[in-house]
Amino acid sequence: xxxxxxxxxxxxxxxxxxxxxxxxxxxxxxxxxxxxxxxxxxxxxxxxxxxxxxxxxxxxxxxxxxxxxxxxxxxxxxxxxxxxxxxxxxxxxxxxxxxxxxxxxxxxxxxxxxxxxxxxxxxxxxxxxxxxxxxxxxxxxxxxxxxxxxxxxxxxxxxxxxxxxxxxxxxxxxxxxxxxxxxxxxxxxxxxxxxxxxxxxxxxxxxxxxxxxxxxxxxxxxxxxxxxxxxxxxxxxxxxxxxxxxxxxxxxxxxxxxxxxxxxxxxxxxxxxxxxxxxxxxxxxxxxxxxxxxxxxxxxxxxxxxxxxxxxxxxxxxxxxxxxxxxxxxxxxxxxxxxxxxxxxxxxxxxxxxxxxxxxxxxxxxxxxxxxxxxxxxxxxxx
Amino acid sequence: xxxxxxxxxxxxxxxxxxxxxxxxxxxxxxxxxxxxxxxxxxxxxxxxxxxxxxxxxxxxxxxxxxxxxxxxxxxxxxxxxxxxxxxxxxxxxxxxxxxxxxxxxxxxxxxxxxxxxxxxxxxxxxxxxxxxxxxxxxxxxxxxxxxxxxxxxxxxxxxxxxxxxxxxxxxxxxxxxxxxxxxxxxxxxxxxxxxxxxxxxxxxxxxxxxxxxxxxxxxxxxxxxxxxxxxxxxxxxxxxxxxxxxxxxxxxxxxxxxxxxxxxxxxxxxxxxxxxxxxxxxxxxxxxxxxxxxxxxxxxxxxxxxxxxxxxxxxxxxxxxxxxxxxxxxxxxxxxxxxxxxxxxxxxxxxxxxxxxxxxxxxxxxxxxxxxxxxxxxxxxxxxxxxxxxxxxxxxxxxxxxxxxxxxxxxxxxxxxxxxxxxxxxxxxxxxxxxxxxxxxxxxxxxxxxxxxxxxxxxxxxxxx
Numbered sequence: 001x002x003x004x005x006x007x008x009x010x011x012x013x014x015x016x017x018x019x020x021x022x023x024x025x026x027x028x029x030x031x032x033x034x035x036x037x038x039x040x041x042x043x044x045x046x047x048x049x050x051x052x053x054x055x056x057x058x059x060x061x062x063x064x065x066x067x068x069x070x071x072x073x074x075x076x077x078x079x080x081x082x083x084x085x086x087x088x089x090x091x092x093x094x095x096x097x098x099x100x101x102x103x104x105x106x107x108x109x110x111x112x113x114x115x116x117x118x119x120x121x122x123x124x125x126x127x128x129x130x131x132x133x134x135x136x137x138x139x140x141x142x143x144x145x146x147x148x149x150x151x152x153x154x155x156x157x158x159x160x161x162x163x164x165x166x167x168x169x170x171x172x173x174x175x176x177x178x179x180x181x182x183x184x185x186x187x188x189x190x191x192x193x194x195x196x197x198x199x200x201x202x203x204x205x206x207x208x209x210x211x212x213x214x215x216x217x218x219x220x221x222x223x224x225x226x227x228x229x230x231x232x233x234x235x236x237x238x239x240x241x242x243x244x245x246x247x248x249x250x251x252x253x254x255x256x257x258x259x260x261x262x263x264x265x266x267x268x269x270x271x272x273x274x275x276x277x278x279x280x281x282x283x284x285x286x287x288x289x290x291x292x293x294x295x296x297x298x299x300x301x302x303x304x305x306x307x308x309x310x311x312x313x314x315x316x317x318x319x320x321x322x323x324x325x326x327x328x329x330x331x332x333x334x335x336x337x338x339x340x341x342x343x344x345x346x347x348x349x350x351x352x353x354x355x356x357x358x359x360x361x362x363x364x365x366x367x368x369x370x371x372x373x374x375x376x377x378x379x380x381x382x383x
Numbered sequence: 384x385x386x387x388x389x390x391x392x393x394x395x396x397x398x399x400x401x402x403x404x405x406x407x408x409x410x411x412x413x414x415x416x417x418x419x420x421x422x423x424x425x426x427x428x429x430x431x432x433x434x435x436x437x438x439x440x441x442x443x444x445x446x447x448x449x450x451x452x453x454x455x456x457x458x459x460x461x462x463x464x465x466x467x468x469x470x471x472x473x474x475x476x477x478x479x480x481x482x483x484x485x486x487x488x489x490x491x492x493x494x495x496x497x498x499x500x501x502x503x504x505x506x507x508x509x510x511x512x513x514x515x516x517x518x519x520x521x522x523x524x525x526x527x528x529x530x531x532x533x534x535x536x537x538x539x540x541x542x543x544x545x546x547x548x549x550x551x552x553x554x555x556x557x558x559x560x561x562x563x564x565x566x567x568x569x570x571x572x573x574x575x576x577x578x579x580x581x582x583x584x585x586x587x588x589x590x591x592x593x594x595x596x597x598x599x600x601x602x603x604x605x606x607x608x609x610x611x612x613x614x615x616x617x618x619x620x621x622x623x624x625x626x627x628x629x630x631x632x633x634x635x636x637x638x639x640x641x642x643x644x645x646x647x648x649x650x651x652x653x654x655x656x657x658x659x660x661x662x663x664x665x666x667x668x669x670x671x672x673x674x675x676x677x678x679x680x681x682x683x684x685x686x687x688x689x690x691x692x693x694x695x696x697x698x699x700x701x702x703x704x705x706x707x708x709x710x711x712x713x714x715x716x717x718x719x720x721x722x723x724x725x726x727x728x729x730x731x732x733x734x735x736x737x738x739x740x741x742x743x744x745x746x747x748x749x750x751x752x753x754x755x756x757x758x759x760x761x762x763x764x765x766x767x768x769x770x771x772x773x774x775x776x777x778x779x780x781x782x783x784x785x786x787x788x789x790x791x792x793x794x795x796x797x798x799x800x801x802x803x804x805x806x807x808x809x810x811x812x813x814x815x816x817x818x819x820x821x822x823x824x825x826x827x828x829x830x831x832x833x834x835x836x837x838x839x840x841x842x843x844x845x846x847x848x
Contacts, residue, residue: 027538049542049739140637140736146440211798212638212735364542365738 024052031060035138035368038378049364054356061382069342074100074174074309082168084344085380087130090123091322093172098253099318099329100174103311110297112176113255118292121285126155127323128278131375135275136207138372139216144207151199154192161185174309176302186293193286200282217272221358221370224269231354234347235325236281237374239265240273247321259291271373310337324348324375346380417494425669430456432728439732466658471536478534483663486527489520490670497677498583500687500712501696513582517678518559521633525551528652535655543651546739550632550639553746558629560754561622564761565615565682571765572775586686589614608693616683618783621757621790623683625750630675634668637731639742676723680716689715749800753793
């Protein structure tokens, strides 16, 4: 068959060359499929239920965000960053404005940095909540996703109070943030944190230690540390493989220079470890939000920047620790109002590369278990 | 040919007599009401499931159709009936069209042998081989599923159908074996040593002849025919668990809902079905749930026994009391069925799904050995205690204690086995990875895209037919 030619796959177990063998089945998983987290298409070559090979086909959600950014002024581009990784708009905006600030040499006021930290950590919790909820849904548990979305709802309401929009907040500005916290926001946030602490415990009780969940995830999709580094994995994917690398700690930016983060690392390197890292990071983010709210300094929330922002001629790379890994912006300016190039280094895109490697030899049911544990967002993969 | 002529003359007369007879009328009434029960039961169960799941998941569930959303499933049924009947292209048409009926028919046929109350039942209920009939019917379901999987001309459906076939056949065995011990118990408990596989008889074994305060009308009213301490669930709790687990697998319910695992196989063998054909599958599934719950209630929870039933339906009572007693029995029975269905729903909201190979391991390596051990143990224990000359009550108590201990041992084994099976299951993947690592020039070096791999992308993209 033409489709099988040149497939670079390992010899099957127990099948000598030239021996009679059954034919493989090619299964198109996606782009319309409940658990490919958007519009990812996987071309699976199956031997029975065992995956022999997998080819991810991406690009179904390509909206040309990087090109759009080139055709918008810097301030107008912030809003388009929301749509890249649509589960963590705050983090995307922070990366974008951070790159511009780095190029222009602006240091936002301390209060603005703390506000950014609080919103970023809340956004990280929201993103991890979606990751865990959908992951458990992929594994067949129906309840966690509704619980996590209930908690995420609180975060979105807080963002709505901040930026006027629940999802595409458009809140960060070059040199600071759009508004200060409205009246009563901190109390609301505190109340949400207290509630979420209980809910997180409840979620942990429901999922962690469940025999079926452990059987589905432990030892599945193992990534060893060397392999993780070789593939350029970042974020929870990397830390679950035992590599202690967190940009908030190793290359601290903004308020992370003052508030110390405890990176969450696990050694197992399997799907279970990735799930545990995300759970632990949510607790850690919750702690960071509380610490930042306690130490919140006064003062202005923004430096004075011209409305027609003209970054100086030059280029820069600025990366933050997004919910999924290193989210970097490679920003080139020709001195005009428009960025000459704004390249997004999306962690989802990079983390997805290892998928075919992980899937080979696993069962078909493990495809969704492994894919879900990567926590990709197709908006960021295709951009 | 004269005999034929005679037959031809009388056949319509016989038919007329048959139709006009009291028995036939009774049959029609009971059949229609039981058929109606199956249908409405599915509708009620779907609504109950949605409401209970909503309650467990901190949300509202259906809310707007009728008061508190009670008419939601009625509206759904109306929608499904009116929906266009869509066929995918190049299906095996006869198989595709027949599959829903083949799936649903055994479910409805199963209800033929279920007694609903002392008097309300189909004429099939006194069948002496009730359990065998039920098992036979529940095994037939798999044919419909395979037909649906094959006829749909869809890869997801095919995988779903094959998975379902393997699953249903595997779980049929522990299901049957878990009932064998119950049949053994009946043969031990009966004086002449002859056991029974009639459902109603097994139920009667769970009604003790003595209760506290016998002779006092109030206590008699409550306890006559209602002796929860004699229910088989107390003697064989492990079997209830195993039977119920197998029931979950038989009905394709979570955590054994692999054949229609929506996150992997879209909707499994149901992928290409829509409208009323899809609804027939759904109906069959919920009917199956009712059947499994009903059998559990019958064999382990005393069936329709409840306060007042046996007292009111005793031979000497007036007809009005008899009717009331039967309605009470019906109420208790359906209550038990729905409580057990509630456990189905509860399990569904709690547990993730197993993987196909883990599912098979669970059936063949854990459930079947456990049930076999239980059978041997029950027999051995009886022989031992019989040799010592103790009474049946002592035997039941000892058996119960042993079985409760086995239940906790079972939990321990399962928790150990899941860990072990995980290790086994990932072993091939790890070996593959090691081989790949050996093939690669250096494990740490990033693998560059090779020309062949680019070829795969192109070929894979063109294979999207």
